Amino acid sequence: MKSFKVLVILFLISFSNAQSNEVLAFINSLNENQLKKTALSFDDLSRETWHFLPATMYKRHGIALYDLDETQKTYAFNLLKHHLSNVGYLKAKKIIELERYLGELSGDKVFRDPEKYYIAIYGNPKIDTLWSWSFEGHHISLNFTISNEKISASPRFMGTNPAEIKEGTQKGERVLQKEEDLAFELMNSMDEEQKSKAIFNSIAFPDILTFNKSKVEPLENEGIKAKNLNEEQKAILTELIKEYLLTIPKELAKERYRAIRISEFDDIQFAWAGSTNKSKGYYYRIQGDTFLIEFDNTQNNANHVHTVWRDFNDDFGRNLIKEHYQNASHHKKH
Structure with a gap:
């Protein structure tokens, strides 16, 4: 049992270091105006709000993919990849692609836009041991809270429209x-x-x-x-x-x-x-x-x-945040 716990701790530290590198790479790629959209206070009320409606129906906080250049998008998706499994990342990418499919099917590429997914970062990962971030748009809401090497990853929403593609070259595809x-x-x-x-x-x-x-x-x-x-x-x-x-x-x-x-x-x-x-x-x-x-x-x-x-x-890392501040208080007393 002890060896299992050590293995998990070592993985979490390794994972934490990897995702920290990814978020710093993304942040460092942003210019001043982009950073203003992306970086929010950890106490911002939007941190605990979320939705799965299309972005044209529900305003998101953070920066949209369409506001990023190709290199920045690569950093953004690397950040997502490091907080999901390969299975989860593939599902997220396919859900985003369904927006493109629906845009072509309906002819409304403004409403159905695969670039209208938003990234918001709460707190400052460069100096804070407690911070969070979200990736959100139509049919995706992924929320991550990080405290040192510990990570909370809920709520997690994924949806698909259509659940099964009935026609065309992707006929039969079912993401979920x-x-x-x-x-x-x-x-x-x-x-x-x-x-x-x-x-x-x-x-x-x-x-x-x-x-x-x-x-x-x-x-x-x-x-x-x-x-x-x-x-x-x-x-x-x-x-x-x-x-x-x-x-x-x-x-x-x-x-x-x-x-x-x-x-x-x-x-x-x-x-x-x-x-x-x-x-x-x-x-x-x-x-x-x-x-x-x-x-x-x-x-x-x-x-x-x-x-x-x-x-x-523990949605939005509530248990993790509570533990973080309890430990902080403990260290202050000692």
Whole structure:
């Protein structure tokens, strides 16, 4: 156990150093006017606000990709890459590309613009041990808080429109495929008694219930608990939870899942609303003591997905920030 903890600490330090280098490279590439847009106070109220609407519908803080030159965009995406896994980074890039696809499909390239994704940095990574940053635009909201070598990465929102491309050269592409397929695999594996527990509403909700709230509390206790699933079903649920964690770097995901497995797995609730037919709208959620996953596919004839991971106590790094200031106070006393 001790060696495992040492390995995780060494990884976190290495990871922290790598992402610090990336954020400094990005910051140092900005001119004065660009820096004014990008760099905000850590106490700025926008740090704990977020949305997944297109940028033309909801004003973002920070600097847009269209305000960066090609070298600066490379630094920006390197920063994103170092805070996500390869899987998460690829999903984010494909979601951005869906804006280009929709722009070409609709002819409205002003509303559907893959350059309208914004980066905001809160605090000063050059001198502060506590800082955060966000990457946000249509169907993406990624929020990272960093305190020394520790990192919080929620809320994390990813959505796709369309969920499945129905025509053209990209026909059949589904960016969030596993999040959908594993959930249906779990539902289809259940007997009637299990389904009666899991399905708590015959009609799906028009969107994720927590929407874009800054702080969320646990939702109603609905659905079937993990301890009431058989071993095969538990394995499917495990893979589904891991698919959401795979967005973040591997070792961070492992540590987060390990904590879930030890302290709360048996009481995790899988709850379903709406149709069990993929052609009709449906919603599911996975809720533990510390986290919530929501998935909704109801819009555009059930071809428009919204997903989110929320940490009840650590969204926007709240636990991390609390720990940071407690340690700071401790050092002042000694």
